[in-house]
Amino acid sequence: MTTKTIATLSNEGTRSVKNKGVSSEGTSIIDKIHAAIRLIENNMKFVEYDLLAQNPRRFEELKKILLKVNKLTNRVVIPVSDESFKSAIDRLAMEFSDEDSGEVASYIPKLAEANPKDWAVSICTVNGETHSFGDHTKSFSLQSVSKVFMYALTYELIGVDKINERIGTEPSGRPFNSMDLDQSNKPFNPMVNAGAIMLTSLYRPKEEFPDRYRKSVEGINEFAYPHSTGYDHLVYLSEIETAHINRAISYRMLANKAFAADVDIEKNLAFYTQNCAMTATTDVLAVMGATLANSGVNPISKKRVISENCCRDTLTIMSTCGLYDYSGEFAFKIGLPAKSGVSGALLIVVPEVMSIAMYSPKLDTCGNSVRGIKFAEKLVQCFNLHPYENFTNSLPSNIDPGDAQRQIQEDSQEVPTT
Incomplete structure (x- = not known):
């Protein structure tokens, strides 16, 4: 089955991460977060809707990764530009x-x-x-x-x-x-x-x-x-x-x-x-x-x-x-x-x-x-559009974005791509 790459994490569609008073060090943190986003863009494949029934484990693993990105970027990740989303x-x-x-x-x-x-x-x-x-x-x-x-x-x-x-x-x-x-x-x-x-x-x-x-x-x-x-x-x-x-x-x-x-x-x-x-x-x-x-x-x-x-x-x-x-x-x-x-x-x-x-x-x-x-x-x-969805599936508030990036990379490698 053909899968398609997530297309919503582009510059146009992604809301900027809020920088609440963090200065020079904050910039590197934001860079790390965006690096994590790019990593997912390059490596993640969009799971089509019918895979909910065909491969629930794969869907759940993908969902966990998207929830982590949601937490880091304060944004819901939805592939609105992708034909699979429209389907x-x-x-x-x-x-x-x-x-x-x-x-x-x-x-x-x-x-x-x-x-x-x-x-x-x-x-x-x-x-x-x-x-x-x-x-x-x-x-x-x-x-x-x-x-x-x-x-x-x-x-x-x-x-x-x-x-x-x-x-x-x-x-x-x-x-x-x-x-x-x-x-x-x-x-x-x-x-x-x-x-x-x-x-x-x-x-x-x-x-x-x-x-x-x-x-x-x-x-x-x-x-x-x-x-x-x-x-x-x-x-x-x-x-x-x-x-x-x-x-x-x-x-x-x-x-x-x-x-x-x-x-x-x-x-x-x-x-x-x-x-x-x-x-x-x-x-x-x-x-x-x-x-x-x-x-x-x-x-x-x-x-x-x-x-x-x-x-x-x-x-x-x-x-x-x-x-x-x-x-x-x-x-x-x-x-x-x-x-x-x-x-x-x-x-x-x-x-x-x-x-x-x-x-x-x-x-x-x-x-x-x-x-x-x-x-x-x-x-x-x-x-996962309910505004409180992340409460039970999110990262701790004190997580280091560097660790988060590594964790996201590990999780993305675990998800089958075929």
């Missing part, structure tokens, strides 16, 4: 093509028309490399995934303190459309409907409605460059006509004096619903997510879209609250920032590595894509 992604996605559990969202009539067989996966790395599988050119409405980007845009305008005055940061443990508020009569967080409706009222509140919407689209498109989002007016009409719960949430917050005094409830609800009706493909959404993975810099335009602090806090909210009342279990199993929408969209961010955008309209009881969740669980298992 592995395709095979993982194919595993769930026949997954038939879940139901298409029916409470919004237009969403009920979605094809339950649609299944797409797109990946975009922090250096702009992309790969896609399935129906990746098919548009869908972002629905609640838009909340992530509206949060970031509002944060940049008014700052986190102003947002936190009116919206909490706690997971609610309740369904996404719950009318419950916290003890201070605030929405629990900006990723549930109540919080996102409140957040909408904080975005350019003094400007005219058309200008507010235009600027929100322009802002979101900076995440998506060179692509742009679309808009489905039929989804908007279908959603606004059946927005009884969202309207009830809005008036409950008004009754509890949660809004600013001059908020027009109906106009605010219309603006919120228009944002939900923005459309994208998984190709577009993957670039949007990669901007978050890249500390707020679009990986293709190289333009900073949001500040590092804004990006950090946005990813934190996604980690704790992004999947409604499934957020805790998702954090336990997968551990990565994510946001779902009832259209079947699911966005996962691997900070400083890549984003994964998925679309499959059949949902579980929490409103999350069934295929998307199952694919994410398998992906994390296969590529």
